[in-house]
Amino acid sequence: MPELPEVQTIIDDLSKYLIGKSIDKLNIPTPSICRKHVPKSSRLKGVKIQSLDRRGKHILVNLTNNQTMIVHLKMTGKLIYIDNATEIAKHTHFIMIFDSGELHFNDIRRFGFIDFVNSDKLDKIPYLSGLGPDALDISTPEFISKLRSRNKPIKSALMDQNIIAGLGNIYADESLFSAGIRPSRIASSLSRKRLEKLYQSMREILRIAIQARGSSVSDYVDGSGIPGTFQNQHKVYGRTGLPCVKCGAAIKRQVLAGRSSHYCSRCQR
DNA sequence: GACAACCTGACC
């Protein structure tokens, strides 16, 4: 589910609730969602939450024992803080229990995962070290040079986490609409000027989306379990057949890199 | 590139 704005919203929320909390124990109903070395509850007792961080769409929970818990929510994962947990929702696979309050990892499709790694060795974790610069950190020249060298559809390049980290299907589509670029256009064929426009569009979309606390299309909720509102501002994503907000032409859908792309064939060239 | 795989659920 979550892309950069959703993950950022969750981290901002959870930071407020979790930093300084002391771990009591873990409850892991579905051990298979954990990658290899999940520490025993007894070794985490008394360890505190130091800070939360984001790498692309990965959530990093830094602990005071020099370990980092990494969470990827994939399509339907949720990470929710519950003050007074009285029940365990369906599809809850991992629970971190504090001296007060609990952190629940819930994932209907079970694509997501939780990993524990040494905080000093984050850069050696293959799925983190391969990530490109963050969509909110990358500079204009770097953005342009990275995309100009790719001979594939701009939509596919935007979603490639090893080129730029953070964008997924919704924000790639919305950024391209805002920039007036058709998703199927080969990245290397776009002028510097058009890529600069795309850079600005992407930043603006992400900024507004974070302000709106992310997009809730079906499953996404924030760190308290509350939906976001940016879905109300989507201009092309999920609007196949509906009129373009700019020109009124019907929004089209085309599959690219195995994913639905939504665009206006009149406004986007 | 295209496609299947990993899963569950919603919708037609």
Place this chain on the structure above:
DNA sequence: GGTCAGGTTGTC
């Protein structure tokens, strides 16, 4: 019954 879904990885 089939299609589709905010992601990623591995296979032709």
